[in-house]
Amino acid sequence: MKKFIALIAILLSAALLSSGNNAVVHGAKTTIITSLPLTGIIDIDDRSYADNFYALQSDGTIWIGNGTKPAIRGPQIPSAVKISGNLVLTSTGEVWTWSKANSVPTRVKKLSQIKDIDDGPAFMALDDKGQLFVWGSVCYSSLIRPDFETPVCSSSEPSEALKAQASIPKFAINDVKAIRASIQSLMVLMNDGVTLHTYGNTYLMDMGVETTVSKTPIIDFIGFDTDAAGHSEVRTLPDQLVPDQFSNHQFRQFSMSYENFYSLYLDNDGTVWGLGSGNSVEHIQPLKDIVEVIAVAYNSGTALDKHGAVWTWGNRINLPYGGTTEKALTTVNAKASLKQLSLRINGKFIASDPGPILTRGTTFVPVRSLFESIGAKIGYNNDNVTVSYGKQLLTFKVYDAKATLDGKSIVMPAAPLSYQGRTYVPLRFLAQAFGAKVAWDNAIGGVTVQFPAN
Numbered sequence: 001m002k003k004f005i006a007l008i009a010i011l012l013s014a015a016l017l018s019s020g021n022n023a024v025v026h027g028a029k030t031t032i033i034t035s036l037p038l039t040g041i042i043d044i045d046d047r048s049y050a051d052n053f054y055a056l057q058s059d060g061t062i063w064i065g066n067g068t069k070p071a072i073r074g075p076q077i078p079s080a081v082k083i084s085g086n087l088v089l090t091s092t093g094e095v096w097t098w099s100k101a102n103s104v105p106t107r108v109k110k111l112s113q114i115k116d117i118d119d120g121p122a123f124m125a126l127d128d129k130g131q132l133f134v135w136g137s138v139c140y141s142s143l144i145r146p147d148f149e150t151p152v153c154s155s156s157e158p159s160e161a162l163k164a165q166a167s168i169p170k171f172a173i174n175d176v177k178a179i180r181a182s183i184q185s186l187m188v189l190m191n192d193g194v195t196l197h198t199y200g201n202t203y204l205m206d207m208g209v210e211t212t213v214s215k216t217p218i219i220d221f222i223g224f225d226t227d228a229a230g231h232s233e234v235r236t237l238p239d240q241l242v243p244d245q246f247s248n249h250q251f252r253q254f255s256m257s258y259e260n261f262y263s264l265y266l267d268n269d270g271t272v273w274g275l276g277s278g279n280s281v282e283h284i285q286p287l288k289d290i291v292e293v294i295a296v297a298y299n300s301g302t303a304l305d306k307h308g309a310v311w312t313w314g315n316r317i318n319l320p321y322g323g324t325t326e327k328a329l330t331t332v333n334a335k336a337s338l339k340q341l342s343l344r345i346n347g348k349f350i351a352s353d354p355g356p357i358l359t360r361g362t363t364f365v366p367v368r369s370l371f372e373s374i375g376a377k378i379g380y381n382n383d384n385v386t387v388s389y390g391k392q393l394l395t396f397k398v399y400d401a402k403a404t405l406d407g408k409s410i411v412m413p414a415a416p417l418s419y420q421g422r423t424y425v426p427l428r429f430l431a432q433a434f435g436a437k438v439a440w441d442n443a444i445g446g447v448t449v450q451f452p453a454n
Contacts, residue, residue, distance in 0.1 A: 032419070033358040035070035035338035036445045038063060038310045045083045045119075046294040046302040048183065048258035053294075053302045055310050055337070056083040063339055064100060067302070067312035070338040073349055074098070077105050084181075085119025095125055103351075110169050120181020121200065125169060130191060132179065134172040140186055141166040143199045143209065144173065153207040173197075182223035183258070187234060193217045198234050210234075220253050233260075246273065246281070253293065261298035266290055272303055274332060282332050287311055299332060310337040342446025343427075345373045349444075354420050356427070356446060362414045363440075363447055364424035370431065374451050385416070385423060389434060398423055405433055 038055060041063075046053035055063040055071060060080040065071030077096050082089040088096045088105065093113040098105040108125075111133060116126040122140035125133045134144050138158040142148035147170055152158055158166075178189040185200030194214040200223075201207055212234065220237040237254050246265065253266040263275040264284070272284040272293050284301070290311075292304040300314025313334040340355035343365055352369040367385060371378055376389035387394040396403035401415040410433070416425045427447060428438045436451040 030359055033341075034354060035340055038065065038071050038337040038339040039308050041304060041308045041310050043082050044292055044294065044302055044304045044310060045085060046296050047085075048295075048297060050296070050316075053296075053310075053312065054083050054085075055304075056080055056088070058308070062088070062098065065310070065312070065337055065339070067300075067314070067316065067335075067337065069353075070340045070355070071310075072340055072351065072353055072355070073342055074100065075103050075105050082117060084117050087117045087119045087123060087125075089114060089117045093128070108169060116179055118179050118181040118186075120186055121184055122166075122181075122186060123169070124179045124181060124186060126176055126179050130174060130176050131171055132173045132176045132188060133169045134186070135166060135169040138162045138166040139207065140199060141170075141172075143207065144186065144188075145170055146172070151207065178221075180222055185223040185234070187221060187223050189218060189221060196221060196234065196236065198223065212236075219251075222254065222256055246275075249273065255293055255295040255301075257295040257297050257300070262295045262300070264293045264295040264301050266293045270306070272301075274299075274301070284313065284332055284334055287334050301334075303334065311335065312337055339445065342441075342444045343369060344441070344444060344446065344448045345370070346449070346451055348373070354422065357419060357424065360414065363427045364414075364417065364419070365427045365447075366422045367416070367425045368422075370425065370427065370449070392434060394430070394433070396425075 040058050041055045042058050043056040044053060052064050052066050055065065057063065060077045062074035062076070062083060063071040064074050075098050077088050077090065077098065079090040079092055080088045081091050086097050086099055088098060090096065093115065095108040095111045095114050095117055096105045097108060111125050113127045114125045115128045118124045122137040123135050134141050139151070139153040142150070142152040147165070152162055173188060175191045176188055177191045177193060180187040185198050188197045194217060196212050196214065196218065198210045214236055216238060218236045221234060223234045235256065237251060249265070250268045251265045252268050255264045256262070265273045265275065267273065270289040272287045272290050274282040274284055287303055289306045290303045291306050294302045296302060297314060297316050300316045301312070303311045305311065311334040313332055341358065343350045343352065343356050350369045350373050352366050356363055356365045367387070368378060371387050371389065374389065376387055379386040383398040385396055385398070392406055394403060394405050396416055398416050398418055401412045403410050403412055412426050412429050414426045416423060418424070427449070431438050431449050434451060436449050438447060438449050441448045
């Protein structure tokens with residue numbers, strides 16, 4: 001068993017050098033592995049002003065990240081193929097909602113055979129017949145749905161009856177080819193490929209619909225919000241405002257952050273190019289084989305490559321109005337995203353931030369995550385910890401391998417430690433001491449623990 005644990009440590013240390021960090025444990029400097037590469041991703045979602053990006057794994061697991069810390073495991077929706085904010089689309093055409101506060105996703109009723117979704121100021125779903133369904137916001141629903149007699153976008157609170165009416169997905173428009181949403185607008189591209197309707201607040205109107213007709217077929221389109229008054233603009237690809245530096249590129253997708261501080265263009269060859277407000281151009285390194293890119297804020301973005309890896313860069317904060325945009329572009333450098341090591345106890349994934357860690361061949365987990373998940377009671381008295389589970393009683397002290405279990409002295413293979421303000425304990429030894437089975441699971445990128453019925 002010790003050889004097996006040591007082998008895992010060696011393999012992880014070799015493969016995950018970038019996911020470890022140095023820390024002082026028991027007075028000695030050591031490497032602590034906290035994460036694995038975030039891979040197997042099939043779709044991403046990110047947007048201006050958002051604290052986190054969402055990454056959808058091929059098994060339907062949603063990962064929640066911010067580019068600076070390992071992504072945290074969210075709920076799992078089987079057969080999921082696309083994520084947009086709090087909406088998820090499955091391969092069977094179902095639409096589900098989820099939230100970080102509620103770990104149990106809910107299917108959106110009255111929707112079937114859906115092929116695309118978008119979560120903006122209102123929810124949108126497009127079915128395989130070109131029918132658009134809208135729900136959520138009273139204002140935006142009333143702008144686009146025929147079951148509302150007039151737009152309801154006043155500053156006063158809408159009635160409960162109107163809220164109930166808008167909360168149910170209902171038909172809005174026929175003959176739709178594609179949909180997009182920004183923070184303050186809904187955009188609908190019609191089947192002719194050149195007619196684009198924008199619902200929201202623009203420079204030309206207050207809360208209405210603006211229609212533009214492109215002279216050439218629209219490859220991609222996006223809305224970006226331009227000022228504090230809530231105005232929006234729409235840009236299309238091919239983009240007539242692209243600078244001369246891009247004349248030799250063939251772009252297939254683009255994205256713009258709030259206020260258009262930052263634009264990202266995805267070339268047909270899988271490279272990504274950034275454009276600042278001073279028309280400074282930057283090849284985002286080391287990105288290649290990219291299939292999706294999102295501009296988050298100035299100098300900040302998120303990308304997905306064809307191998308299922310997620311890349312992020314920047315600090316997700318918009319550039320202040322007095323900043324120097326041209327100089328900021330020279331700092332761009334994308335890094336591969338990471339995810340926490342997973343912990344599954346009795347078939348349920350346990351959320352913890354920070355999560356499990358691996359150091360010196362031993363997997364440690366937060367003591368609360370391990371024992372409170374099975375209903376055990378935990379008590380603290382300075383560095384002394386007691387764990388009561390059924391008729392069993394464990395007492396130990398942080399940084400001391402000696403412990404007492406049911407009145408008998410035991411010696412743990414590694415002493416409990418303190419990491420980022422949490423008390424961590426050696427998982428395998430203590431779990432097995434309470435009769436649990438423990439195994440490393442490559443499929444989940446972490447450890448599974450099965451306790452016997454108490």
